[in-house]
Amino acid sequence: xxxxxxxxxxxxxxxxxxxxxxxxxxxxxxxxxxxxxxxxxxxxxxxxxxxxxxxxxxxxxxxxxxxxxxxxxxxxxxxxxxxxxxxxxxxxxxxxxx
Numbered sequence: 071x072x073x074x075x076x077x078x079x080x081x082x083x084x085x086x087x088x089x090x091x092x093x094x095x096x097x098x099x100x101x102x103x104x105x106x107x108x109x110x111x112x113x114x115x116x117x118x119x120x121x122x123x124x125x126x127x128x129x130x131x132x133x134x135x136x137x138x139x140x141x142x143x144x145x146x147x148x149x150x151x152x153x154x155x156x157x158x159x160x161x162x163x164x165x166x167x168x
Contacts (some may be wrong), residue, residue: 075150087158093141097149098130099158100141103165108135114164121160127153 074097083090083099093100105111111133118140122128130141142158144151 072144072147072151072153074144074147075152075155079152079155080150083155087155087162089162090158093143096141096143098141098143099150099154100139101158101161103138103140105136105138111136111138114138117164118161121164122157125153125157125160127157129157 083092087099090099090101092098103111103114105114115131115133115138118129118131118138127144130143132139140161142154143149144153147153
């Protein structure tokens with residue numbers, strides 16, 4: 071079973087994952103991404119989908135035109151886990167300069 075994120079890891083989330091924030095009312099992190107248009111947003115989602123499938127860890131997300139909202143939590147752990155942090159880092163690496 072996947073273990074919840076340690077208190078030490080939680081304390082360093084803001085520094086380790088700039089752009090991500092704690093989701094209100096959930097033990098999860100979230101981030102909003104904006105792109106030039108729908109095509110660019112959809113391409114980003116396709117790349118994230120490949121990462122998520124490879125890690126066997128899938129985000130909760132939505133897309134409206136040029137915006138992609140992603141929420142990460144580990145249901146098996148009852149909240150945040152190292153799996154969420156690893157996927158968030160991999161997602162960030164997809165961005166220019168990432």
